[in-house]
Amino acid sequence: MIYEKETRYVIPFGDIPSPRAEMPEISVDERRENYTEVETGFPEKIAVQEARRCLSCRRCLGCALCWAECKPEAIDFDIPDEELELEFDDVIITNGQDNAFYPFNPQLGYGKYPDVITDLQFERMLSPTGPFNGMVVSPLDGEIPGRIAVVQGDTGDDEEHLLSSLILGVNQSVIALDKIKDLEMVLISPLCESFQEKFFAEAEKIPGLQIIEGSPESVEKERDTKEPLLLKYSADGENKQKAFDLIVILTKPKISPELESLSNLFWTEFGMHVF
Amino acid sequence: MCTGRIDPAMVARAFQKRLDGLMVVGCYFGDCHYISGNVQAKAKIDTTRKLFKHIGVNEERLAFRQCSSGEASVFVKLVTEFDEKIRSLGPLGGDGDRVKAPEIFGKLEAAEAVLAGEKIRWVMGKRTPFLETGNIYGEIFTEHEFNRAMDMIIVEEIEVQEILAKLKEGARSVKDLAGDLAIPSERVFRYITALKRKGMVALDNVADRSPIFQLVPQEV
Amino acid sequence: MDDKTVLIVGGGLDGVRTALEQVETGAQVTIVEKFPTLGAERIPRDRLIRPEQAFINPDLEKVRDHNNIRILTYSDIKKINRDNGKLRVRILKHSLRVDNSKCNDCKACIQVCPVNMFDDFDEGLGFRTAVDFCNLATGGYNIYKEDMPVCQETCPVNLDIRAYVGLIADGKHLESLAKIRERLPLPGSIGRICPHPCETACNRQYLDEPISICFLKRFVSDVELSQEIEPVYETPEHKYPEKIAIVGAGPAGLTCAHDLARLGYEHIKIFESLPVPGGYLWVGIPEYRLPKKLLQREVDLICNMGVEIQYNTRIGKDVAFENLTNDYDALFIGIGCHMGLKLRVPGEDDYEGIVDCVTFLREQALGNLPKAKGKLIVIGGGNAAIDSARVGWRMGFDKVYILYRRTKKEMPANSWEIDAAEHEGVILQYLAAPVEILGENGKVTGMKCIKMELGEPDDSGRRRPVPIEGSEYIIDAETIVPAISQGTDLRFLDEGHDFDLSRWNTFLIDEETGATNIPGVFAGGDVVTGPDIAIRAIAGGKRAAVGIHEYLRSK
C-alpha cells in the first residue's frame, strides 16, 4: 500500500510507559535436568502497561467530519473498491510514482537532520506544484538557504547511475540558482567518464555552481540542531569540510519490490519485455 | 443543570480568568435524568484534563466527582477535599504547575481554541457510537484506541492553535514562530506547510532569507 | 480486426509517455497506477537544462481525453494469468471515497480532518490529512483508509492486533482472548512460540521498541487458565453432510478442522501417524517452551467441536491414500516436513549414535530416548538446532556443542533463542563444519571438523563459508544430531501420482484456495512452504478451509 513508506509518521504520547516489557524467566539453575517452562508470563500489571504502549495505528478514523463539511456532497464512504478482470496482449512496466531508492551512507545524516534531504524531495520542492510552489526552503526552519550542497549518496562504480544522478544534480542546481539570489551551490560527487566527456565543460560554465570531484563522508552539526550542517568530504586526496544550510543527497533509484516481482514474473513466466 | 452540558471550552476560558480549580459533580452513572449526560461529562472532563496535563497545567485542578442529590455529607466531603487540594497547589501558574504564569495563560488560550474547535468536539461526540456501534465503516474502537485518537488530536491541535493565535497578531516566519512558541522549528515548518496546503495561511513576503507567512481570512 | 491491447504499469512520466506512444500505433491502452493520481512533472536526467525549461510535464490532458486510454489510478495488480495467448490481469481499484466530479476543491474537508500523515506525493516534506488531494496540479481527492494496520497486515492470519491489544489495555482480558480466537484456535500455544513477524513491522519501533504482541496473546490465554474457565468453541446449528479427511494433526490440519467445524461440517476426521496431536508443536518444540498439557487442552477444545482424531494411523501404510480419496468428499494434506536431511559426510551411516534432529526431538518428546551419556554435538544454525541442543543440555549430556558454518550474525535461528542457549551453557562453535564422523566398535566416538572463513557472497546474499585448509580438529562425542534442514516425506503417494510438485518436493497449490491440481484435494502448512513457522502453517489451514467450503458448496 502507498502512504506507508519507511518514514512513518508516529506521534509520541506523553503518558506511554516507554520501554518494552521483558518476559520473566526461571533461572538457569532451575532448568537443568527438567523441562519446566522457562518463560513465566507477564503479570497483569505489566501486561496492561505493555498493551497501553500500542499506538492503535489508524489513518482515517471514519469520523465523517469531512463528509459533514463538504457542501457539494462529494464525499461518499460507500463508493466500493472495484475488481476488474482485463485481457491484454502486451504489458509494459514502468517505474510509476513509487520512488524507492537504495540505502546510502547513513553518516550523511538523512533522517537525523531535517535539513538533509534526498534529490527526490528536492525535486518536489523545486516543482511549481510542490509543497511550497517552487520556493526552496530548509525543512529545519523554513528559511531560504544561502549555501546548498548536492552530494552523491551512492559512490559505487555504477556508471549509468553516476551519469544520470550527476545530470540531475546539475539540473537541480541550475533551477535553485535561478530561484535564489547569491546562492552558493556546490556539487560533490565522483565523476564518471561519460559525464566528463559530454557534460562537464558545459556544467562548469554555469555561474554560481562549483563542481568538486570527491566523495562525501559525513554530515555533522557542531552543538545543537539549529546550527548549519558541517559536511566532511574527501577531494584531491585530502579530507576537507565545509558548512551548508541545506544538503541534498543524490540517490540511486530502485525498482520497488512489487514491480520487481512483477517484472520477474513476466520475465520468467511469460518472457515479456520490461521498460 | 446536567453535567453533560458542560462545555470544555468554557472550562478553559474560566481558567484563563484566573480560576485555580474546578470540580464538576455529577450524578452516579445510571442515575442520569438524560440517560448518559454524566458519562459524556466525564469523557469531556477527562479529555480536558489530558489537554491540561499536556500544556503544563496541573490536571488536578480539574476534577470530576459523583454524588446524588440526597448525599449532603458526601458532597461536603468532596468539596472540602478538593478545596484542600487546590490550596496546596497554590495559584495557577505557580509552583503547582509545570508551565508558569504568564505563559500558562497563552497556553490556556490555545487550549480554549482547541476545545472550541470542531475537530475535538466532533470526535468527542463520536465516543459512544465509536465504542458501541462503530465508525462510518462499522469498525468498533476499544476505549484505548479512542483515547489514543483523542491524544493524537490534542497533541497536534494545541500546537496548531498556538501557531494560529500568534499569526493572528501578525505575519511571521517559521523561525520566529518557533522562537516565540518554544516548539521545535521543524515541527512549526510542517504545520505551516500543512496550513498552507489547506489554504489557511499564505506567503506574505520574503524578508531577506525569511519567508513570512500570514493568515488567510476564512469566510464563516 | 481487434485492436491490440496494452497494459502499462506505472503512471509516472514514463508511463504517460509510453501510453501516448502506444495509442499512436493504434493500440487500446490501460494505465495502472498505485497513487490516486497520475504522475507529476519531472526534471530531466539525460540532458542539461536551462531554468526556463526546468520541468517536463507529462501530457496529462491528452491522456485523460483520449478515447483509447483508460486510466486506473489507486489500483493494484492482484493476479496475472496466461490464457491462450492473452494475459488475464486482475486489478483492484481502491475506492477514492471522494467523487471528484462533484468536488469543487474548496478544501473544507482537509481543514477539519483530524488526522495528519506524511504527504508521500511530496516525498514526506509536509503533512496531508486522511482526506486530501494528492497532487496540487491535478487534484485527485481521496480518503486514505488502510484495510488494516501494518501489524495485522503482516500477521499471516491477520489477527486484529490493534483490537486485542487495546482490549488488554482496557482490562478486558477475556474479551481480548475471544477476539483472538475469532481467527486463531491455538492462542496459548502460538502466544508462546511464534517468532512474531508482526512485531518486526509494528510502528512503535520508530519511537522505541515494538509492542510485545505475541506475549500479550499468551497473557490473555493464561488469564483464562488461572480463572479456570472452560471455553466452548461454538459450531452453528445448521450442519453440512459432507465428509472431510485431514492428514496430519499439526497446526495446519488442526486449524483447517476447526474452521470447517465452525462453518458447520460435522464429519471431519484427522488421520495422524503419531500417538499425539500438534505435529511439531508436540514433537519438535520442546516442553520447556510449550508445555504439552497446554497444547493438549487447546487440541481438546477443537475435538469438542466434533472433530475426530485417529492416532497411530499413517496414511500410505495403515490406510491407503486411495481410500481417502474414495471415501471422502474433500481432503486436506497437512503432513509437514518430517524427514531429517543428511549431512553427507563419511561415516554418517556406519555408527550408532547419530540421529537427525527430527527423530531426536520426537523420541525425546515421546519419552523413548535412553538416558543421556557423554557429549553431544548438534550441527546446524536453525531453531531446530538450538532446540536440540537445549533439550540435550536438559537431558544431562556432559557437554553440548552447536557447530555452525557461518557466524552468529548469519544464524537463521531467532536471536533470543541463541542467547538463551548460550546462557544455559551450550557451547556454540561458529565457522566450523563437519568433515567425518568417527567411531569405534560400531559406535560414534567423535567428529572431525574443519574451520571455515567467510568468502564472497552467494546467491542468497550471505557470504559463502570456505574451509581453511589444514585446520581440521576433532571433538569427542557419543551422540551427534544433524539439524541441517527438513524435507517432505511424500512416500504415501503412488509412484505414478498426478500431483504437481515443486522441485523441493512440496505441493503446488492455488494461492487463493489452497487447492492442489487434483480436484477435492487441498494442502497447506510446511508440506507446501517447506520448513516454516507455525502461524504460517495455520494460515495455510485456514485458507484451505475456505477453499474446501467453496469447493463443496459449488459442487
Ligand SMILES: Cc1cc2nc3c(=O)[nH]c(=O)nc-3n(C[C@H](O)[C@H](O)[C@H](O)COP(=O)(O)OP(=O)(O)OC[C@H]3O[C@@H](n4cnc5c(N)ncnc54)[C@H](O)[C@@H]3O)c2cc1C
Ligand atoms: C525443532 C523445531 C522447532 C520449531 N520451533 C518453532 C517455533 O518456535 N515457532 C514456530 O512458529 N515454529 C516453529 N517450528 C516450525 C513449526 O513447528 C512448523 O512450521 C509447524 O508445526 C508446521 O505445521 P504443519 O501443520 O504444516 O506440520 P507439522 O506440525 O509438521 O504436522 C504434520 C503432522 O502430520 C503427521 N504426518 C506426517 N505424515 C503423515 C502420514 N503419512 N499420515 C498421517 N500423518 C502424518 C505428522 O506426524 C505431524 O503430526 C519448529 C519446528 C521444529 C522442527
Ligand code: SF4
Ligand atoms: S471533497 Fe473536500 S475539497 Fe472537495 S468539495 Fe468536498 S469539502 Fe470541498
Ligand code: SF4
Ligand atoms: S475527517 Fe474524514 S478523512 Fe478525516 S478521519 Fe474523519 S472521516 Fe476520515
Ligand code: SF4
Ligand atoms: S503500535 Fe504496533 S501493535 Fe499497535 S496498532 Fe500500531 S503496529 Fe499494531
